[in-house]
Amino acid sequence: MDAATQLQRPAVTELRLSAFKSHRNAVYPLGPLTLFRGPSGSGKSSALQAYEALARLAGGDTLDEAFAPVAGGATACVPQQARPDEQGRRGFRIGCTVEGPAGPVRLDVAVQAEPELRVVGERLTGSGRTLLSTALRDPGLPRVEAAWHTAGSVPVTRAPLPDDRLGTALLPLRVAGKTAGQRIVLDAAEQVVVALRSVFPCDPRPELMRAPVAARDGLLRGACDNVAAVLGRTRSECVTRHAALVTAAGAGCRGRVDGVSVQGLEGGFVRAVLARQAGSATPLEHLGDGELRYLALCLVLLTGPGVLAMDQAAEVLPARQVLTVLADGLDRCLDPRQARELLGLAARMCERGHIRLVGTVRGAVAHAAEEVAGASMVDLGA
Structure with a gap:
């Protein structure tokens, strides 16, 4: 895919953790395939947690919902060295840059985690100007005062927004798009929201992948616990992608793999099996943890958001x-x-421009990843 085509697809190209857990004034460039490496406690997982939280906020989640996947919630995201102010307030700051048709657009969010969880400041910038800014004016009210670029008879429009949601995600409901300035704001907000919402957090859980699942359960969840049903669906929907999955399975699973199929069970349940030579088969529940995680991750990379x-x-x-x-x-x-x-x-799929991957690795694999063409490495151990 040429660069002009890829530019039309909004993508997060930078993650900023100004003050988040162990990160301070950190700026991480993100390419099509980006891998974070470093020792335990260096902040690999927390970088992905911040990315996922931004994605959830862009999808309309409240702050509570967006940080629910983080152990300890939003309070656990406050840097340990952060000291409360006179009112006992502590918080954190995260942001990102999204590139696309509207050019580079920056989103930065300041969150108060204690004593109350709320957005206390948000800034959306692009086209050389501030397109949206919010600030907490009255701590007694559950809202922030927002101002967005208009460039009409009134250069800036001001209005209150709720303090528990991302203002950028609400702009399409509040901005009419009648002036050139308003259209710039809407284009920038749409670019950020589209890029952040197109995120799939994936952590296959082998202990959940071995049980039979309902045949109708055809959308793969992040834990990949319903992988058998999804394999049955993809086998019939796209022969080319399924053949690529069989090839990948043969490269990463023990023994020869001639196919990946699904067996129907009583009650509308199914289980997946790897077809072997001479008609033999290995049920998925007999595979090792590494084989199951490998197979599930290959499925994610080969199928796309429709699955x-x-x-x-x-x-x-x-x-x-x-x-x-x-x-x-x-x-x-x-x-x-x-x-x-x-x-x-992953490198081959990311090169095509339809998929981006941000992951964490450690140990010998982290060093081997340096030899993968197209992979960008973020070293948190330095």
């Missing part, structure tokens, strides 16, 4: 969106051979 349980921006054509997979512990349970095969597949 994944995610809430994309329905008002934007799929051709204008790019799926970003967040994979914390990408190499967990994988042996070196599986890790190399998975990283090679």
Whole structure:
């Protein structure tokens, strides 16, 4: 895919953690395939947690909902060294840059976690100007005062917005788009929301993947616990992609793999099996943890958002969106051979421009990833 075509697909190209957990004044560039590496406690997982929280906020979640996946919630995101002010307030700051048709657009959010969880400041900038800014004026009210660029008879429009949601995600409901300035604001907000909503956090759980599942459960969840049903669906929907999955399975699973199929069980349930030579088969529940994680991650990379349980921006054509997979512990349970095969597949898929991958790796795999063409490495151990 040429650069002009990829530019039409909004993508997060920078993650900023100004004050978030162990990160301070950190700026991380994100390419099509970006891997965070470093020792335990260096902040690999927390970087992906911040990305996922921004994605959830862009999808309309409240602050409570957006930070629910983080152990300890939003309070756990406050840097340990942060001291409360005279009113006992502590918080954190995160942001990102999204590139696309509207050019580079920056989003920065300041969150108060204590004593109350609320957005205390948000700034959306692009086209050389501030397009949206919010500030907490009255701590006694559950709202922030917002101002957005208008460039009409009134240069700036001011109005209150709720303090528990991302203002940028609310702009399409508040801005009419009648002036050139308003259209700039809407284009920038749409670009950020589309890029952030096109995210699929994925952490396959082998212990949940071995049980039979309902045949109708055809959208893959982040834990990949319903992988058997999804494999049955993809086998019939796209022969080309399914053949690529069989090839990937043969490269990462023990023994020869001639196919991946589904067996029907009583009560509308199914289980997946790997077809072997001479008509033999290995049920998925007999595979090792590494084989199951490897197979599930290959499925995610090869199928796309239409097969994944995610809430994309329905008002934007799929051709204008790019799926970003967040994979914390990408190499967990994988042996070196599986890790190399998975990283090679990821590089090939990301090069096409339809998928981006942000993952964390550690150990020997982190060093092997340096040899993968197209992979960007963020070293948190330096």
